[in-house]
Amino acid sequence: MTDLSPIADQLTAQAIELPSWAFGNSGTRFKVYGTPGTPRDPFEKIADAAQVHRFTALAPTVALHIPWDKVEDYTVLRRHAEDHGVALGTVNSNTFQDDDYKFGALTHEDAAVRRKAIDHHLECIDIMHATGSRDLKIWLAEGSNYPGQADLRGRQDRLHESLSEIYARLGDEQRLVLEYKFFEPAFYHTDVPDWGTSYAQVSALGDQAMVCLDTGHHAPGTNIEFIVMQLLRLGKLGSFDFNSRFYADDDLIVGAADPFQLFRILFEVVRGGGLNNPDVAFMLDQCHNVEEKIPGQIRSVLNVQEMTARALLVDREALSAAQQSGDVLGAHAIFNDAFYTDVRPALADWRESRGLPRDPFAAYAASGYQQRIAEERIGGTQAGWGA
Numbered sequence: 001m002t003d004l005s006p007i008a009d010q011l012t013a014q015a016i017e018l019p020s021w022a023f024g025n026s027g028t029r030f031k032v033y034g035t036p037g038t039p040r041d042p043f044e045k046i047a048d049a050a051q052v053h054r055f056t057a058l059a060p061t062v063a064l065h066i067p068w069d070k071v072e073d074y075t076v077l078r079r080h081a082e083d084h085g086v087a088l089g090t091v092n093s094n095t096f097q098d099d100d101y102k103f104g105a106l107t108h109e110d111a112a113v114r115r116k117a118i119d120h121h122l123e124c125i126d127i128m129h130a131t132g133s134r135d136l137k138i139w140l141a142e143g144s145n146y147p148g149q150a151d152l153r154g155r156q157d158r159l160h161e162s163l164s165e166i167y168a169r170l171g172d173e174q175r176l177v178l179e180y181k182f183f184e185p186a187f188y189h190t191d192v193p194d195w196g197t198s199y200a201q202v203s204a205l206g207d208q209a210m211v212c213l214d215t216g217h218h219a220p221g222t223n224i225e226f227i228v229m230q231l232l233r234l235g236k237l238g239s240f241d242f243n244s245r246f247y248a249d250d251d252l253i254v255g256a257a258d259p260f261q262l263f264r265i266l267f268e269v270v271r272g273g274g275l276n277n278p279d280v281a282f283m284l285d286q287c288h289n290v291e292e293k294i295p296g297q298i299r300s301v302l303n304v305q306e307m308t309a310r311a312l313l314v315d316r317e318a319l320s321a322a323q324q325s326g327d328v329l330g331a332h333a334i335f336n337d338a339f340y341t342d343v344r345p346a347l348a349d350w351r352e353s354r355g356l357p358r359d360p361f362a363a364y365a366a367s368g369y370q371q372r373i374a375e376e377r378i379g380g381t382q383a384g385w386g387a
């Protein structure tokens with residue numbers, strides 16, 4: 001059995017933020033399948049997220065998306081979360097579901113549209129004060145479909161102006177994280193397509209602005225762990241949106257498509273001092289279209305934990321020695337030895353020693369929670385692309 005005691009403290013400190021939208025119904029543009037028990041409002045989404053934390057102790061916070069999670073009084077939502085043993089986390093803005101934003105929001109040619117989009121972000125910051133959230137996460141669905149359609153340079157300049165106004169409103173303890181994505185919904189150019197653009201924009205704002213890296217937002221074949229290394233090296237990796245993909249922005253369970261890639265990313269996190277580092281938020285950004293949502297999130301946080309444990313098990317001293325001596329295959333073998341270590345039995349023991357269930361899936365199933373919500377909740381909301 002793998003001895004986890006040397007890395008137990010780091011595992012215990014691990015915290016992964018859940019997206020509220022993972023608990024609602026979602027799907028593709030072809031069909032959204034309803035699931036019995038789907039939350040009808042943000043309060044129920046948070047109650048469901050709390051179940052993931054209850055059985056894993058890995059997910060103490062829940063990210064909100066505004067306006068999907070709009071409520072009358074956010075201090076009530078905050079207390080509700082606390083009553084369920086979790087806290088509210090990152091606030092995500094949304095400038096991609098309004099007719100006014102057809103040709104952009106923060107980059108729009110029309111000052112009135114930019115004003116509306118900036119005001120939405122200022123409202124998000126007000127919400128963050130009420131929820132106690134630190135991070136405002138901005139992902140922009142802005143770009144163009146045809147060469148010549150848009151003034152690429154002008155949009156970049158307007159983006160800087162808009163972000164500056166939002167940034168100026170942040171409290172001392174708050175941060176702005178700017179997420180990039182290489183395409184979709186725009187198919188020719190995107191205004192924040194890559195880490196370099198995000199880095200350039202946030203660097204121009206100041207220390208409280210960081211980059212958000214969504215693992216599904218890169219072209220196939222991109223060496224994501226290299227980007228992780230570079231952003232950590234530059235002190236600008238603010239957060240992860242973890243998920244996995246086979247093709248594009250698939251939003252599947254993290255670690256499902258390419259566990260080795262997740263391992264390589266987490267190794268660079270460990271190597272670069274990003275683990276248990278308050279500057280780096282570990283979030284999930286996933287949708288569960290065909291699988292059960294709460295167990296889907298349990299699977300996700302366990303996948304991250306398992307790969308974190310393996311990344312922590314890399315014999316870094318031996319690896320450095322092999323690297324320095326030019327021992328190509330030796331270094332590769334040391335790296336892979338950790339990747340191929342099955343840490344699951346040891347993590348079950350570790351959970352038990354902390355008063356947690358050895359098998360969180362079995363414990364959740366036995367709790368009766370799923371049956372209860374399926375009976376009680378009629379008429380759930382669609383996550384994300386609807387309510």
Ligand code: LRH
Binds near residue numbers: 021179249285384
């Ligand atoms: C965009 C994105 C972004 C959104 C979320 C719902 O593709 O990754 O983080 O806020 O999806």
Ligand code: MN
Binds near residue numbers: 179214
């Ligand atoms: Mn994302």
Ligand code: MN
Binds near residue numbers: 181214217249
């Ligand atoms: Mn995405």
